[in-house]
Amino acid sequence: MRTDEEILAALARAAEGLWYMSESDYPLEPVRLEGPEEPSHERLRELAGKGPDAGVETRSLEEFFRTAAAVRMPPAGAGEPASPGTFHAVIQTLKENLTDLRIYRVGEINIPVYVLGKSPSGNWLGLSTRVVET
Numbered sequence: 001m002r003t004d005e006e007i008l009a010a011l012a013r014a015a016e017g018l019w020y021m022s023e024s025d026y027p028l029e030p031v032r033l034e035g036p037e038e039p040s041h042e043r044l045r046e047l048a049g050k051g052p053d054a055g056v057e058t059r060s061l062e063e064f065f066r067t068a069a070a071v072r073m074p075p076a077g078a079g080e081p082a083s084p085g086t087f088h089a090v091i092q093t094l095k096e097n098l099t100d101l102r103i104y105r106v107g108e109i110n111i112p113v114y115v116l117g118k119s120p121s122g123n124w125l126g127l128s129t130r131v132v133e134t
Helices: 004-015 041-048 084-097
Strands: 019-021 025-027 029-033 056-059 099-106 110-118 124-132
Touching: 004 029, 004 084, 004 124, 019 124, 025 124, 029 110, 041 056, 041 099, 041 110, 084 110, 084 124
Parallel strands: none
Antiparallel strands: 019 025, 029 124, 056 099, 099 110, 110 124
16 A cells, blocks of 8 residues: 555656646646545635635546646647656556545636545545636
8 A cells, every 4th residue: 555655756756747738837736635534615715725705616537637638748848748648647646546536626717626536544635736717
């Protein structure tokens, strides 16, 4: 059984250099929420720095990562788009190490996104990013 630290390190390696593309591009960064309870909407709003009226949407892993082309190198780096193998490594790492995978989107327009699942120790781990939808 992997520790939370090992899982977070594996997620960081899998997501290294990848950016989630929307109207603006943001990196995928490891995130950890302590405790066995599914993150409440209030906790997610607090983590996102959003007010109590901000909406919270839940999506599936497949829905969020539907288009592999959504993850690429940042434009400023003039790098090539991430290969599908690299993109699939993120999904594989999430699925191999976490259960109850869910995607939480908090708010509107500039939307913090949390890709979270339960680790063997009972904490919620995953990746965070941001999407911009105007």
